[in-house]
Amino acid sequence: MSEQPMRRPATPMLQQIEDRPGVREMLLGVPVPFKVFGAVFGLVGALVMAFIGYLVVDGRLEGEWYDVRDLGLAVQSLREWLTDQGVDHRITWIITGSIGGIGIMSVLGGWLLIGSWVERRVLAKFQIRMGPNRTGPFGLLQPIADAVKLMSKEIVIPFGADRFLYYIPPVLIFVPAMLGWAPIPWAPNMNYLDIDVGVLYVIAISSIGVLAVFLAGWSSNNHYSLLGAMRTVAMMVSYEIPISLALLSVVLLTGSMNLGEIVAWQGHYHVWVIFLIPFAAFAFLFASTAEINRTPNDIGEAESEIVAGFYTEYSGMKAGLFMGVELGHAILVGAVMSTFFLGGYTFFGLEEWVPGYLILATKIGAVYFLFVWLRGTLPRFRLDQLMGFAWKFLIPLGIIQAFIVAIEASVFARSDAPALITLGAFGVVNLAITVVLVRFWADRLGYSPAQHRTVPTLVSDGTLGGLKAAQKIRAT
Amino acid sequence: MDSTGIVIGFWVLSGLSVVSALLVLLARNLLHSLVFLVVTFLSMAGLFITLSADFIAVAQILIYAGSISVLMVFAVMLTPLASRDNGNSIYLLPGLLGGLGIAALVGFVAVDTDWDERTGEGLAATDFPGTVNAIGDLLLGRYVLAFEIASVLLLFALLGAIVLVHDRPRSGTAASEGGDD
Incomplete structure (x- = not known):
C-alpha cells in the first residue's frame, strides 16, 4: 500500500502531462556540438547587444536613419x-x-x-487540454488549414435573402478592424495618422461596425439572425457610451486628443493612466469586451450556442471573415487599451533601450492574454444583466469619474507642486472614490452581498425530486 | 486646389455623394436607402477631410454614419412594411418644395460669397492648423450660451424620452390618481 502516490492525477490526460519531460531532462539529451553552437551563438548575441547598448549610450543613434528604436x-x-x-x-x-x-x-x-492558433492553444492551457497540435510543427499551420477549409466550402445564400445587402457586411465589418490601427503610435515618430482628433477617430471608426452587424442580421431573412443582430446592436450602442466616458476622462487628464501626445504625457510623468483612473480603465476594458463580442459579454455570438447570432446564415469564407474580425478586434482593443491606459510605447524609461514597437506589442499581447483568460474562466452575462450593467452602473459612475477627473485636471494645471505628489494624490483619491462609489452603488442597486442565503433550502415534501429523492434511491 | 490628389479626391467624393444621394431617393427598399445614405455621409466626411476640417469629418462619421444610421435602423425596425415597395408618398410636393428651398439657400450663399479671398494666393497664404482648439475656444468662449442651451435642450430631450417610455407603477396612489389606466 505504500506504493500509492500521495497525489493522484484526476484524468489520464493529467497523467500524460505530468509524465512529459521537463526542461532539464530535455537539455540532458542534447548532443555536444549543439551545446557548443548554442553557447557561441549566445555569446555573439550578447556581444551584439552590448555593442548596440554602447551606441545608444554614446548617442550615435540619435536621429539617424538606422535607429531601430524608431522606424x-x-x-x-x-x-x-x-x-x-x-x-x-x-x-x-x-x-x-x-x-x-x-x-x-x-x-x-x-x-x-x-491568431486563431494562439487563442486556441492558450485557451487549451486554461482548460487543461492540448489544443491544436496536429497540423505542422506544434499545430502552427492550423489557421491556414482552417482558412483553406473555409474557402473551399460552398457558399449558401438563404432563400429570400436580400442579395444586395447580403454581400456588404463581411467586408464592412473588417473596415474598423483595419482603419482603427492608423492613429496608434508605435514609437515617437512611428505614428501613421498623427491627427489632433485621434480619440474621436477611434470612437468613430468603431461605431461603423454596428451597421455591418445589423445589415448581416437583416439581409439573411432569418429570425435567429435578426434577433442576434438586434441584441448585438443594442449591446454595442449601449457600451459605446462607457467607452466614450472612459476616454473622456483620459483626455481631460492628459489635456490632448492626440494619441501620440497622450502617450508622451504618460512617458513624461512616468506614470500609466490606469494607476491614476482605475475605474476608467476597468470600464474601458469591460465595455470593449462587449463591443468586440468576447466573453463575458459575447451574447451576440455565443460560442457555446449552436446558432451563431447575427451571422447564422453565412457560410464558407464569409463566416470566416466574421470569425477572423473578432481576432483582429481583440488585438486592436489591446492596442487602444495599451495606448490610453498602459503607457503605449513607453515603459518607465525602457523605451530608450528597447524599440517602442516591441514594448507596445508586448502590452498588446498582455491585454490579449487577459481577454483569453477572461474567456477561459468567466461565465456569460444574460442580456438584461449586460444592459443593466452598462446603463445603471458603468454610465453613472463614468459620469461621476469624468467630473472628478475634470476637477483634478484643473488643479493639476494650476498647482506648482511636484507632479509626483499631485499625480500620486490623484491616484489615491480616485482609487478611494472608486471603491466607495462601487460599494455604495452596488448597495443602491440591490447587489449587496450577504443578502441572499447561500445555504440551499432542502425540499421538505418527499414526493418531489432533488436531494430527498436521491437519498431515497441511495437507501434502497 | 492646386494639387492633383485633392482635385481627384474632390471629384470622386462629390460624384460618390451625389450618386448615392440620388440612389437614396430612387431605391425602392428602405434598408437600401439607408445604406446609400451612409455612403453619402461617409463621402461627405471625405470632402471635409479634403478641406482640412478634421474635427467636422470625424464628427460626421461618428454622429451621422455611426449613430444616426443606427437610430434609423431602429426606426425602420419599428415600421411595418419596411422592406416592401416604398415608392409612393403623399409628401412628394412638400418634399420637392423643401428641397428647392434648401437648394436656393445654398445657391444664394455660393453666389453671394466672395470666392477670390478663398482661392489662389489667398488660399496658399493660409496654413491649416488643427481645428479642435479653435472649435473648443469658440464653443466655450464666444458661443458658450448657445452651447449650454443646446446641451440643456438635449438633456431635457433625453429625460423626456425616459419619462415617455417609463413604465408607471400600476398599483399605488400615483397611478390611480393619474388616471392613465
Whole structure:
C-alpha cells in the first residue's frame, strides 16, 4: 500500500502531462556540438547587444536613419533623400505612405495568420487540454488549414435573402478592424495618422461596425439572425457610451486628443493612466469586451450556442471573415487599451533601450492574454444583466469619474507642486472614490452581498425530486 | 486646389455623394436607402477631410454614419412594411418644395460669397492648423450660451424620452390618481 502516490492525477490526460519531460531532462539529451553552437551563438548575441547598448549610450543613434528604436526616422530619411534626388513630392508621399500603410496592415495580416492558433492553444492551457497540435510543427499551420477549409466550402445564400445587402457586411465589418490601427503610435515618430482628433477617430471608426452587424442580421431573412443582430446592436450602442466616458476622462487628464501626445504625457510623468483612473480603465476594458463580442459579454455570438447570432446564415469564407474580425478586434482593443491606459510605447524609461514597437506589442499581447483568460474562466452575462450593467452602473459612475477627473485636471494645471505628489494624490483619491462609489452603488442597486442565503433550502415534501429523492434511491 | 490628389479626391467624393444621394431617393427598399445614405455621409466626411476640417469629418462619421444610421435602423425596425415597395408618398410636393428651398439657400450663399479671398494666393497664404482648439475656444468662449442651451435642450430631450417610455407603477396612489389606466 505504500506504493500509492500521495497525489493522484484526476484524468489520464493529467497523467500524460505530468509524465512529459521537463526542461532539464530535455537539455540532458542534447548532443555536444549543439551545446557548443548554442553557447557561441549566445555569446555573439550578447556581444551584439552590448555593442548596440554602447551606441545608444554614446548617442550615435540619435536621429539617424538606422535607429531601430524608431522606424519612423527611416521613412522620414527616405522621404528627405527622395526629395533631394528631385523626385516629385506626390510620388514621394505615395511611396512613404504606402510603406507605413503596408506596415500597419501587416500587423493585422500576420495576426490573422497565427491568431486563431494562439487563442486556441492558450485557451487549451486554461482548460487543461492540448489544443491544436496536429497540423505542422506544434499545430502552427492550423489557421491556414482552417482558412483553406473555409474557402473551399460552398457558399449558401438563404432563400429570400436580400442579395444586395447580403454581400456588404463581411467586408464592412473588417473596415474598423483595419482603419482603427492608423492613429496608434508605435514609437515617437512611428505614428501613421498623427491627427489632433485621434480619440474621436477611434470612437468613430468603431461605431461603423454596428451597421455591418445589423445589415448581416437583416439581409439573411432569418429570425435567429435578426434577433442576434438586434441584441448585438443594442449591446454595442449601449457600451459605446462607457467607452466614450472612459476616454473622456483620459483626455481631460492628459489635456490632448492626440494619441501620440497622450502617450508622451504618460512617458513624461512616468506614470500609466490606469494607476491614476482605475475605474476608467476597468470600464474601458469591460465595455470593449462587449463591443468586440468576447466573453463575458459575447451574447451576440455565443460560442457555446449552436446558432451563431447575427451571422447564422453565412457560410464558407464569409463566416470566416466574421470569425477572423473578432481576432483582429481583440488585438486592436489591446492596442487602444495599451495606448490610453498602459503607457503605449513607453515603459518607465525602457523605451530608450528597447524599440517602442516591441514594448507596445508586448502590452498588446498582455491585454490579449487577459481577454483569453477572461474567456477561459468567466461565465456569460444574460442580456438584461449586460444592459443593466452598462446603463445603471458603468454610465453613472463614468459620469461621476469624468467630473472628478475634470476637477483634478484643473488643479493639476494650476498647482506648482511636484507632479509626483499631485499625480500620486490623484491616484489615491480616485482609487478611494472608486471603491466607495462601487460599494455604495452596488448597495443602491440591490447587489449587496450577504443578502441572499447561500445555504440551499432542502425540499421538505418527499414526493418531489432533488436531494430527498436521491437519498431515497441511495437507501434502497 | 492646386494639387492633383485633392482635385481627384474632390471629384470622386462629390460624384460618390451625389450618386448615392440620388440612389437614396430612387431605391425602392428602405434598408437600401439607408445604406446609400451612409455612403453619402461617409463621402461627405471625405470632402471635409479634403478641406482640412478634421474635427467636422470625424464628427460626421461618428454622429451621422455611426449613430444616426443606427437610430434609423431602429426606426425602420419599428415600421411595418419596411422592406416592401416604398415608392409612393403623399409628401412628394412638400418634399420637392423643401428641397428647392434648401437648394436656393445654398445657391444664394455660393453666389453671394466672395470666392477670390478663398482661392489662389489667398488660399496658399493660409496654413491649416488643427481645428479642435479653435472649435473648443469658440464653443466655450464666444458661443458658450448657445452651447449650454443646446446641451440643456438635449438633456431635457433625453429625460423626456425616459419619462415617455417609463413604465408607471400600476398599483399605488400615483397611478390611480393619474388616471392613465
